[in-house]
Amino acid sequence: MRYTVRVINTDASMPQGEALLDAVGTAFARLRRRTMQAPVDPPVGPKDLKRNLVLNIVDEATEVDTEMTVGGLADHLLVDPSVASRMVSDCISHGYLIRAASQQDGRRTVLHLTEEGTALLSRFRHQQRQAFEYITRDWPEAERLEFARLLLKYSDSTAKLPAPGTSNRPPLPPVA
Template sequence: MTKHEPRTDDELLDAVGPAFGKLRRTSLLEVENPISQKDLSRTLVLNIVLEAEQGDGREITVGAVGEYLGVDPSVASRMVSDCISAGYLIRAASQTDGRRTILHLSPEGKELMARFRRHQRSAFEHITADWTERERLDLARLMLKYVESQNALRHRSAPDKDAPR
């Protein structure tokens, strides 16, 4: 594959979407403490639960996992069941509604996510090894800003379930 540098601002902006697609198709490099393909898939679910536990404390259900990942409820249920079988998630009764079942990370799930974070950082540092420190930090800041803007947009466009129709 030949490397084609975008010549115009429009070409540069048009190249962003395909670049994100390539990121999704490429697994992280085999750096120290590699994560198995199966566990990489599991981190999609575990990250949703971890963010809720570290953030505003909202309760995460199987349905919420499906909404966050944009998958069918049956797919979310299989993904969550796999994480539970692997020992990474625990089902518990909701403290606000005992009829609901919510998800928590097990100690093994917390350790996998800590290892995954270390793995991600190692991969980032390996990929950007020949970049200047300023370039690395700029990309990190801009990536975080992008994700924050994406999340804000998602929350703005999400329908309010309690709003009158």
């Protein structure tokens, strides 16, 4: 199989200052889509993106000892509850999630990863690392590590954002 690599920005063509910050939005929009094109083993399947989102959100809730419901998932994904319900049903029918009674409120049904779901999440993370290594294969090692560090810092900063569906958003910074 032959891959064509197209260089979008070299150091000379990289936007500067405000133009650089403006370009971030466009970069995020194409990042996930193009990352999916990186050759990984096993190859990424057509439903893997949605399953990855669902399993990661359920896993993150478990890490902070929070229960995740279909409604909570819909809030996190900013989708209609019926969309989240279909995504969850797909994961349940393939054995990646189970529904269980809440230990905090027996009237609620919460989501838990199965062993198969944990294994699939591990596979997704391995594929993501393969994609990162492939995409940055021509970068100096120091740049790869610095980008990884800054990307994790950026991701960690999103934890300070208000929970989806809440109205306690801080004011936007003034536009210069």
